[in-house]
Every structure is written in C-alpha cells, then in structure tokens.
Amino acid sequence: xxxxxMNFLSPFAFAFAAAIPVVIVFYLLKRKRVVKLTSSTVLxxxxxxxxxxxxxxxxxxxxxxxxxxxxLLALAILALARPYFPGETRGSRLxxxxxxxxxxxxxxDAKPSRFEKARAEALRWVDSxxxxxxxxxxLAGAHTVVKQSATSNKPALRRALExxxxxxxxxxxxxxxxxxxxxxxxxxxxxxxxFSDGATPSxxxxxxxxxxxxxxRVGERCRNLGLVAMEVRANPExxxxxxVFASVYNPMTNAQSAELELxxxxxxxxxxxxxxxxxxxxxxxxxAAQSRDGLFTLRLNTPDDLAxxxxxxxxxxxxxxxxxxxxxxxxxxxxxxxxxxxxxELSVASSLAAPATGFDIVVLDDVTPAVWPAANLLAIHTQPxxxxxxxxxxxxxxxxxxxxxHPLLRYVGFDNVQVREALxxxxxxxGMALVETPRTPLIIAGEVDxxxxxxxxxxTLQSTWPLxxxxxxxxANAMEWLNPANVNAALLAVKTAEPFRLVMAEPPxxxxxxxxxxxxxxxxxxxxxxxxxxxDTTRQGIYTLKAGTNRVVFCVNLMDAAESANAPRPEIAxxxxxxxxxxxxxxxxxxxxxxxAAAALLVLxxxxxxxxxxxV
Amino acid sequence: xxxxLLNPDLLRRxxxxxxxxxxxxxxxxxxxxxxxxxxxxxxxxxxxPYVAGDDxxxxxxxxxxxxxxxxxxLYEEERELxxxxxxxASESMAFGEPRxxxxxxxxxxxxxxxxxxxxxxxxxxxxxxxxxxxAWRGGLRAVRGRKSAREFFARLSQLAAGGPAIFNExxxxxxxxxxxxxPAVVLxxxxxxxxxxxxxxxxxxxGFQISAVQILAPEELTPTTxxxxxxxxxxxxxxxxxxxxRYRLKAYQQTVxxxxxxxxxxxxxxxxxxxxxxxxTPLEQLLLKQLRQAEVWA
Numbered sequence: 021x022x023x024x025x026m027n028f029l030s031p032f033a034f035a036f037a038a039a040i041p042v043v044i045v046f047y048l049l050k051r052k053r054v055v056k057l058t059s060s061t062v063l064x065x066x067x068x069x070x071x072x073x074x075x076x077x078x079x080x081x082x083x084x085x086x087x088x089x090x091x092l093l094a095l096a097i098l099a100l101a102r103p104y105f106p107g108e109t110r111g112s113r114l115x116x117x118x119x120x121x122x123x124x125x126x127x128x129d130a131k132p133s134r135f136e137k138a139r140a141e142a143l144r145w146v147d148s149x150x151x152x153x154x155x156x157x158x159l160a161g162a163h164t165v166v167k168q169s170a171t172s173n174k175p176a177l178r179r180a181l182e183x184x185x186x187x188x189x190x191x192x193x194x195x196x197x198x199x200x201x202x203x204x205x206x207x208x209x210x211x212x213x214x215f216s217d218g219a220t221p222s223x224x225x226x227x228x229x230x231x232x233x234x235x236x237r238v239g240e241r242c243r244n245l246g247l248v249a250m251e252v253r254a255n256p257e258x259x260x261x262x263x264v265f266a267s268v269y270n271p272m273t274n275a276q277s278a279e280l281e282l283x284x285x286x287x288x289x290x291x292x293x294x295x296x297x298x299x300x301x302x303x304x305x306x307x308a309a310q311s312r313d314g315l316f317t318l319r320l321n322t323p324d325d326l327a328x329x330x331x332x333x334x335x336x337x338x339x340x341x342x343x344x345x346x347x348x349x350x351x352x353x354x355x356x357x358x359x360x361x362x363x364x365e366l367s368v369a370s371s372l373a374a375p376a377t378g379f380d381i382v383v384l385d386d387v388t389p390a391v392w393p394a395a396n397l398l399a400i401h402t403q404p405x406x407x408x409x410x411x412x413x414x415x416x417x418x419x420x421x422x423x424x425x426h427p428l429l430r431y432v433g434f435d436n437v438q439v440r441e442a443l444x445x446x447x448x449x450x451g452m453a454l455v456e457t458p459r460t461p462l463i464i465a466g467e468v469d470x471x472x473x474x475x476x477x478x479x480t481l482q483s484t485w486p487l488x489x490x491x492x493x494x495x496a497n498a499m500e501w502l503n504p505a506n507v508n509a510a511l512l513a514v515k516t517a518e519p520f521r522l523v524m525a526e527p528p529x530x531x532x533x534x535x536x537x538x539x540x541x542x543x544x545x546x547x548x549x550x551x552x553x554x555x556d557t558t559r560q561g562i563y564t565l566k567a568g569t570n571r572v573v574f575c576v577n578l579m580d581a582a583e584s585a586n587a588p589r590p591e592i593a594x595x596x597x598x599x600x601x602x603x604x605x606x607x608x609x610x611x612x613x614x615x616x617a618a619a620a621l622l623v624l625x626x627x628x629x630x631x632x633x634x635x636v
Numbered sequence: 637x638x639x640x641l642l643n644p645d646l647l648r649r650x651x652x653x654x655x656x657x658x659x660x661x662x663x664x665x666x667x668x669x670x671x672x673x674x675x676x677x678x679x680x681x682x683x684x685p686y687v688a689g690d691d692x693x694x695x696x697x698x699x700x701x702x703x704x705x706x707x708x709x710l711y712e713e714e715r716e717l718x719x720x721x722x723x724x725a726s727e728s729m730a731f732g733e734p735r736x737x738x739x740x741x742x743x744x745x746x747x748x749x750x751x752x753x754x755x756x757x758x759x760x761x762x763x764x765x766x767x768x769x770x771a772w773r774g775g776l777r778a779v780r781g782r783k784s785a786r787e788f789f790a791r792l793s794q795l796a797a798g799g800p801a802i803f804n805e806x807x808x809x810x811x812x813x814x815x816x817x818x819p820a821v822v823l824x825x826x827x828x829x830x831x832x833x834x835x836x837x838x839x840x841x842x843g844f845q846i847s848a849v850q851i852l853a854p855e856e857l858t859p860t861t862x863x864x865x866x867x868x869x870x871x872x873x874x875x876x877x878x879x880x881x882r883y884r885l886k887a888y889q890q891t892v893x894x895x896x897x898x899x900x901x902x903x904x905x906x907x908x909x910x911x912x913x914x915x916x917t918p919l920e921q922l923l924l925k926q927l928r929q930a931e932v933w934a
Contacts, residue, residue, distance in 0.1 A: 059825070
C-alpha cells in the first residue's frame with residue numbers, strides 16, 4: 021500500500037517560518053563586538069569569573085530575560101498542545117454555510133457592508149473548524165450556487181468564501197435551504213448556518229422539517245428609501261406624452277424625504293421632492309414628452325444605507341400602430357371594440373388562408389384558419405387546436421374567480437357576465453387561467469412557440485359580456501398585451517437574476533453583451549438558434565446586447581420591496597410557528613493555538629529587544 | 637622641573653614632615669636617624685667596661701670616682717635611613733585621565749622630597765627597566781641631600797611608562813639588591829596578571845617597612861563604554877569578550893571592591909600600610925592626610 025500525498029490542515033502556519041530570518045538577523049547583530057584597548061583585563065577577568073557560572077548552580081536572581089524566556093516557553097508548549105474551547109459535539113461534523121448574497125446585503129449599516137461582515141464571520145467559522153469537520157459553502161442569491169462542496173480543506177473553504185460576491189438580486193433562501201436540507205440528510209451532527217439579514221419571502225415549506233438552522237444575523241438598522249416599481253406608458257389624455265409611474269417605498273418608522281429625479285437618455289427631465297410616509301409606498305407620476313425611443317431613468321437622491329434600490333431604468337419605445345386582422349363571420353361588438361382600442365389599424369376578413377404575415381395580431385372569432393398565423397393570437401371559441409386535450413362542452417358555467425391583477429383584466433370585472441355554453445378544457449402548461457368556472461377555465465393567456473396567445477373558451481355572442489363595459493376594456497387590454505412592440509418593451513426590462521430573452525428573425529452569427537460595469541461578455545450560441553438567452557443579470561443596470569447588426573439595450577432592475585425593507589430581522593419565520601432566532605453565541609471548538617503562538621513570537625521579539633536595549 | 641611634579645606650596649608643607657621609621661636604621665652611612673650602632677653623637681646609650689685600646693675621652697670619670705672601675709660611656713650612632721620607592725612604570729600605568737603614572741610620579745616625588753629633607757637616602761626603582769633609560773636611571777638611586785632634589789625631580793619627570801610590568805620579579809630583585817632595609821613604598825595599580833603576593837612577600841621577608849599605594853584610574857572603577865566589547869590588555873594583549881551595560885555596573889564595581897579588599901587584607905596581615913587611591917584624588921589628600929594618619933610620616 022503506497023503512502024498518500026501528505027497534506028497540511030493548517031499550511032498557513034508555515035508563515036511563522038518568516039520569524040527564522042529575524043532570529044538569524046538578531047544573532048548576526050549580536051556577534052559584532054567593539055574592540056577596546058584597556059589598561060588591564062585582570063579586573064574584567066575577575067568580573068567575568070564572578071558573574072559567570074563558576075559553579076553548576078547559582079542563586080536564582082530576578083531577571084526579566086528569564087521571565088520572558090519562561091513565558092515564551094510556556095506559550096510555545098501551550099500552542100503545541102493545540103488548545104480549544106470545548107464544544108458540545110464530537111466526531112466529524114458537517115456545517116452548511118449559506119451566505120445571503122441578495123441586494124439588501126449591500127447595506128452599509130454594518131461596515132464595510134453586511135455582506136462583507138457576513139463573509140468575515142463565515143471565515144471565522146472556517147478557522148474554528150476542527151480537523152475532521154466538513155463545511156459546505158452555498159451562495160444564496162436569486163439562485164443558489166454551491167461555492168464549495170463538503171470538505172475539511174480550510175484553504176479551499178476560505179478561497180470559496182473569498183470568491184463569493186454580492187448581487188443585486190432578491191433573496192431566495194428557499195432554494196438554498198432545500199439544497200442544504202438535502203446535504204445534511206442522514207448526517208448525524210450537521211448544522212446549517214445562515215449568514216443573512218433575514219429579509220426573505222416565506223419559508224413555510226420548512227415549517228415541519230425541524231432544520232438545524234442557526235441564523236447569524238448581520239445588519240444593525242433600517243435606513244433606506246427604495247424605488248420598488250416603475251412603468252412607462254402612453255398618457256391616455258395626451259398621446260404625445262408618456263406617463264412614468266413609480267413607487268417609492270419607505271420601510272422606516274418615520275417619514276422620509278428625498279429628491280426624485282427623472283432622466284431621459286441621461287438628460288434630467290424633472291426633479292421632484294417627495295416625502296414618503298412611514299412604512300408606506302408613495303406612488304409618483306411623471307409626465308414627459310418623448311420624441312424618440314430612449315431610456316427613462318429614475319434616481320432617488322437620498323443618503324441611505326442601500327444604494328442598489330435608488331435607481332431604476334426602463335427602455336421606452338415610441339408607440340407604433342398595431343396591425344390587427346380580425347377573422348370573423350360577423351361580430352359587430354367585437355369589431356367595434358377592437359376599433360375603439362388605441363393605435364389599432366383593423367382589417368377584417370371572413371376566413372384565413374394565408375399565414376397573415378403582414379399583421380401584428382390576428383383575432384380568430386369562432387373560426388378555424390386553414391393556415392395558422394405566426395402573429396400573436398386572440399382565439400375566441402376556436403375549437404380544433406393542439407393546445408389542449410380532448411374538448412367537452414359545459415352548459416352555463418358560473419364564473420367564480422378571475423385574476424384581476426393580471427394586466428389583461430385591469431379594470432375588467434365579470435360580476436354580471438353569464439355564459440351560455442363553454443368548451444371544457446384543462447389549464448395547459450403554457451398558459452394561465454384568468455377567468456375560472458368550477459369545471460373549466462374560460463380565458464387562458466400564455467405563450468406558445470414564442471408568441472402570445474389569448475384563448476377564450478366561449479362564444480362571446482352566446483354571452484352577456486359584449487353588453488358589459490368590461491368587454492371593450494378587455495379588448496383594449498388584449499390589444500395592448502398582444503402588441504409585439506409592448507411585448508418586446510416588456511422584455512427589455514427584466515428583474516435582477518431573471519434571464520433576458522430576445523427572439524431574432526435569423527440565427528445570429530455572434531452575440532456580445534456589454535454589462536453595466538463595461539465588461540464585455542461573448543455569448544456562446546447553439547447553432548441555428550434564433551433565441552438569445554442571457555442569464556447573468558445579477559447586477560442591475562443597463563446592458564447592451566450586440567447580435568449581428570442588431571443592437572438592443574435592456575435594463576435590469578431590482579424593484580423588490582422585500583429587499584428595500586432592509587431592516588435586519590430578529591428571527592426567520594419558518595411558517596407560522598417555527599422560527600430560527602438570530603444567534604449571537606458561537607458554538608464551536610475555537611482553536612486558539614495560533615494566537616498563542618503569535619503571542620509567543622511577540623514575546624520572543626520583545627525579549628530580544630529588551631536584551632539589546634540593556635547592553636547599550 | 638620641580639614645579640611640574642609638585643607645586644611650591646606643597647613642597648613647603650612637605651618640608652615639615654619627617655619619615656617615621658619603625659625600626660632603627662641599619663644603614664652604615666652617617667645620618668640623622670637613630671641606629672643600634674654605637675658611635676658619636678650626643679645621645680647617651682650605655683656603659684661598657686673599659687678594655688685596652690679604647691678612646692680615653694669616653695671614660696666616665698665620675699663613675700670611676702664612685703666605683704673605682706673604668707667604664708666607657710657609649711653614645712648612639714646616628715645613621716641615614718634608606719628609602720626605596722618602587723614605581724610601576726608599565727603600560728597599564730599610562731591609562732586613566734589623569735594618568736595613573738603621573739599621579740604615581742608625584743607621590744614618588746613627594747616621598748622622595750620628604751626623605752631628602754630628612755637627610756635620608758632615596759632610591760627610586762622604576763619597573764620594568766627600559767634599556768634606553770638605563771644611562772640616567774642611576775641618577776634616581778641613592779640620592780641624598782636636599783640639594784639633590786632638583787635633579788631628582790628632573791629624573792623622575794624623564795621617566796616614561798611602557799612595556800609589561802613584571803611586578804613580582806621587580807620587587808624580588810629590589811629586596812635582594814638592598815644592603816640595608818628601611819622604608820619601602822610601592823606605587824602601582826597592582827593589576828599584574830601574575831598577582832602581587834610573591835613580590836610583596838619578598839619585601840616583607842627582607843624586613844622592609846612597606847607602604848603600598850594602589851592607584852586606579854576612574855575608568856577602571858566606573859567603566860563608561862557599554863555594549864558587546866572585545867577588550868584587549870595593553871600589556872599582555874590578552875583578549876576578553878564582555879557584554880557590558882549599565883545593569884552590570886554594580887556587579888563590576890563590586891568586583892573591583894572585592895579585589896581591593898583582598899589586597900588590603902593581604903597587606904594588613906603582613907604589616908604593610910595600604911592605600912588605595914583614584915588618580916583623580918587630590919594629591920594633598922593622600923600626602924597630607926592619609927599618609928600622615930597612617931604614620932608614614934609625621
């Protein structure tokens with residue numbers, strides 16, 4: 021059996037070897053003697069004989085050098101004994117360290133920042149590991165990254181921690197905890213150490229898991245104002261203007277004032293002083309003329325702890341007329357509603373034989389096209405599709421629920437809408453049921469094959485809906501939601517850590533992304549792909565994508581109220597009843613021999629200094 | 637020349653002193669000292685019966701009148717006192733500020749002057765012997781009479797310190813050479829590596845009345861050079877490596893005190909008058925106080 025490669029658990033202890041040349045230098049210094057002519061050395065000979073050891077033992081006299089050397093020896097022996105403060109567990113242990121890398125960890129209430137402080141504390145935990153203890157390092161941003169798998173190699177752990185970087189993304193501790201839970205499964209003595217400020221969405225799924233979670237809280241206070249929403253729309257009252265909606269969130273318990281500045285392509289459009297009530301969100305509306313496609317940026321000038329949420333940018337494209345093809349056997353309600361929608365150029369046909377390439381939106385009203393159009397689609401009571409499984413009919417389905425938060429159902433209600441008959445389907449994976457009855461969804465919206473589709477499961481003429489005010493509003497919402505320009509504009513604003521996607525007409529030869537910090541990332545594209553996906557959006561700011569001749573600017577924003585509320589939580593709630601309280605006590609076998617050895621080194625230095633000082 | 641060694645005021649005061657001899661002079665030369673010899677003086681000593689050939693002038697006729705026997709009156713013979721001064725002129729005496737040798741020469745001059753004023757014979761024996769000085773060193777031997785003082789001082793001033801002291805050898809030879817014993821003064825730092833005991837013992841054994849004056853330099857009592865030192869003996873070339881600092885000064889001074897104390901005890905045990913002085917010590921203090929208190933002179 022061959023011997024394995026020798027490893028060192030504390031290789032940095034070799035740094036003490038740096039003291040060796042120092043000692044040698046001291047010895048070199050000592051050897052230099054001054055030659056002096058003297059009348060007689062008789063007295064000196066006697067002096068040396070009396071002061072040096074003429075007998076094997078002499079009376080022990082008080083000598084600071086002796087005291088220092090004894091102290092040095094004691095420290096060295098103590099260090100060799102490798103003392104530690106006793107812990108509560110024995111044997112090999114597993115520690116899973118989760119480092120929260122969300123935006124709120126950038127808060128500077130803990131110097132230099134919460135993240136740096138958390139990292140420093142985690143590094144101290146590495147120092148406290150015993151030889152056989154293992155540690156895993158997880159970095160929890162929007163996605164959890166395993167920075168270091170289980171190992172007892174302290175330099176590797178330290179390196180992994182040092183390579184961790186904070187992001188602008190919201191906290192997703194659930195994913196990290198799920199991974200940690202898997203890692204500690206079947207481990208007798210394992211602990212999860214979470215270094216975080218506790219700003220996290222619900223972790224109810226861990227309520228009954230009895231996780232050995234130790235929460236190390238970082239952060240001291242809440243002092244922040246944040247932009248949590250921004251949207252640019254056409255001003256309904258003045259088509260030449262754009263309305264910029266924004267929300268400023270104040271998580272503090274006292275009202276805060278700040279200056280809010282709107283810029284268009286770097287030029288200040290308007291600056292306004294706002295006062296946000298305590299623990300409240302203040303909606304702000306700016307009206308600005310826009311003559312070209314450009315970039316609206318909102319900046320909050322306030323000296324708070326968290327700078328990541330003080331700026332939001334959105335790409336705003338000028339509204340373009342949308343070409344809509346209505347394929348119907350005749351529906352005056354629908355036609356009128358569509359014509360009433362803004363920016364719509366409506367064409368009407370009774371059947372569809374060609375792919376309808378010239379149109380942005382195709383509305384199929386109870387017809388089945390011979391050729392399915394490639395454009396975005398509003399399909400009303402269109403039966404033979406491959407979007408669903410087998411279809412059935414349901415009579416007079418009562419509407420029980422609708423998702424009024426969805427942009428399609430903005431200002432749309434179904435309180436007094438009755439439907440005579442509807443197709444019964446199961447909600448497909450690609451879509452979302454917006455209006456539901458007990459047996460079937462009535463309206464489904466989603467994305468199929470890179471195009472948006474709204475599917476209505478009933479004939480509107482067989483319902484009371486066209487007579488209601490919600491009908492034209494829904495159609496206007498639908499035209500806006502299906503408008504490819506709006507779709508693209510929506511794609512140009514992504515939240516941090518969410519991927520940016522862009523569908524090109526032709527597969528690009530090469531693509532590059534210029535990040536907010538100026539770094540250029542070249543994308544490796546699969547051959548013949550027309551969709552570019554860029555996922556490294558953990559830092560907010562303005563990104564530029566260059567693909568072939570195309571140049572697309574997109575914005576990555578945090579806009580997360582949970583992150584803006586950067587108060588460090590005293591405990592992390594795991595569901596309703598379970599919590600993990602912030603831990604201030606370190607349960608670890610802290611080896612201190614290095615400190616003792618360092619002290620011994622200092623004593624040695626002091627001894628030499630003292631010795632030389634006395635001889636001069 | 638005399639001014640360089642001793643100032644006139646001190647000379648004047650020294651003229652009043654006379655060396656005290658504990659024993660009667662054994663010299664054969666006439667002088668002013670009482671001796672065991674019978675001779676011609678005014679001091680009556682004894683009677684002895686007349687034998688044929690005696691000088692009839694010394695018969696005591698009054699006694700003859702009473703006893704009808706002839707007795708001769710004997711008088712004490714007054715003879716000179718031979719004073720020997722052993723002067724250490726080795727290299728080690730050239731050290732110190734003021735130089736130990738200068739101090740020693742002054743003491744030798746003072747003792748010599750006192751002896752000359754008392755019509756005693758003074759011999760200065762510098763050691764080691766320098767061949768180049770041999771020609772005129774004779775001028776320091778057997779000097780008599782006050783009128784010789786000027787030349788005596790001049791010769792002393794010409795002496796130079798150098799070479800290794802062979803202390804014991806010099807004293808032993810001095811003891812053997814002396815035909816008559818008398819007061820002997822040893823002026824040295826007593827720092828010969830071979831020790832001082834055989835030399836002093838030789839003098840004591842010959843019957844000298846010895847005064848030992850140890851002269852040390854201030855630098856030897858309180859060294860002012862600190863650090864890691866390599867000390868070179870000026871006489872022998874002996875090397876000593878010493879790490880010395882203020883913290884060891886007391887220990888060093890204790891060593892010096894021990895050394896002097898051993899010398900003092902050695903001297904006391906042999907009836908030697910011992911004086912230990914610093915070359916900075918005012919000359920008057922040694923001459924007018926210490927030597928007087930020790931009854932070297934009065």
